[in-house]
Amino acid sequence: MKIIIAGAGAMGSRFGLMLHQSGNEVILVDGWEDHIKAINENGLKANFNGEEVVAELKAFHKDHLDVNFDADLVIVFTKAMQLDGMMQSIKSLLHNETKVLCLLNGIGHEEVIEKYVPLNNILLGNTMWTAGMVGPGEVKLFGNGSVDLQNLAPGQEGIAKEVAEVLTEAGLNAKYADNILYSIYKKACVNGTMNGLCTILDVNMAGFGETQEADAIVEAIVSEFAAVAKVEGVVLDVPEVLAQIKGCYNRETIGEHFPSMHQDLITNNRLTEIDYINGAVARKGLKYDIATPYCTFLTQLVHVKEQILGAK
C-alpha cells in the first residue's frame, strides 16, 4: 500500500517504520523542522526492542508538500490539538479513494476529519502501542500493542478489514472492531486514568498502579466515563475496562511506560491533550447533567501544571 503518516512523532514513527519494514511505500509528513531534516539526512533511527535500526524514509514538511504521492491510506497521528491543522495541510494529497485512519487518543476526532474527508473514506480506531521520541529523527520503541479499527460509513467493512490486515502484516496486531465507539470509550478510560494521573504524579503506570489508592481513584474516574458513554448509547463493561487499565501496571509489558501526556508536559514542556480526554467527559457531563468531579478536577490540575511549567 502507499501510505502517508500524517504526524510523524513517536507513534507516527513507529507505524511508519513498521509499515515500511513490511514492504509498504511510506512517506512521513510533520511540522517539526529538525526531525524532518534528521530523517531525510540520516534515516529514521529507532531503538526497536533493544536493537538499533534505521529506516530510509522520506519526510516532508506539512507546510511545503511539494510531493506527488498517490496515497491509498493516510494514518493521522498528530496530537489532538494539531489534527485540524494537519488535515488542512494534507487535503491536497487526498483523492477520491484515499482512506484516512485516525488513531489519536481522545474522543470526537471524527468531527474534525469529516470536514475534509467523505464519510466513506474515514476509518476510526485506537491503539495500545506505545512509543517515545529520543530526539529529532530518533525514537524508542518497546513492548507490545494492538490496534482496533472500523469504517465510519456502512458498507465499507471490506476496506477496514484490508487495512487491518496490512497493519497486522507489519506486526501491528490490528483487528476489525464491530463497535469502534465502544473501543474508543474503553481506550479513553485508560487515557483518562493513566495519562493525567501519571503526569500530575510524575510516575510511570506501574508506579501509580502499585499504590494503595490506585484502585479507588481509577474506579471513580471510570464510573464518570461510563455514565457519559451510556447517554451516547455505549454501555461500557466496567470490569473489562478496569482489567485493561490494570494490565497497564505490568512492568513486563507496558508498566514502565510514561504515558504520552507525561512525555508532553513533564519531559517536553508541551501542552497536553487533557481537554480531549477527561475534559471532554467533563463537558459532556455538563451537557447531560451528570456529575464528573474527578474528570473536572484532573483536567483543572493538568491545566494548572501546564501554566506553572509555562508549557507551549
Ligand SMILES: NC(=O)C1=CN([C@@H]2O[C@H](COP(=O)(O)OP(=O)(O)OC[C@H]3O[C@@H](n4cnc5c(N)ncnc54)[C@H](OP(=O)(O)O)[C@@H]3O)[C@@H](O)[C@H]2O)C=CC1
Ligand atoms: N506516545 C505514545 O506512547 C502514545 C500516543 N498515543 C496518541 O498518539 C497521538 C500522537 O502522539 P505521539 O506520537 O506521542 O506524539 P508526539 O508528541 O511524539 O508527536 C506529535 C507531534 O508533535 C510535534 N512534536 C513532538 N515532539 C516535538 C518536539 N520535541 N519538538 C517539536 N515538535 C514536536 C510534532 O509535530 P509539529 O512539529 O507539527 O507540532 C509531532 O508530529 C496522540 O493522540 C497520543 O495521545 C496513543 C498511544 C500511545
Ligand SMILES: CC(C)(CO)C(=O)C(=O)O
Ligand atoms: C500507552 C497508553 C495506553 C497509556 O495511557 C497511551 O495511550 C499513552 O501513552 O497515551
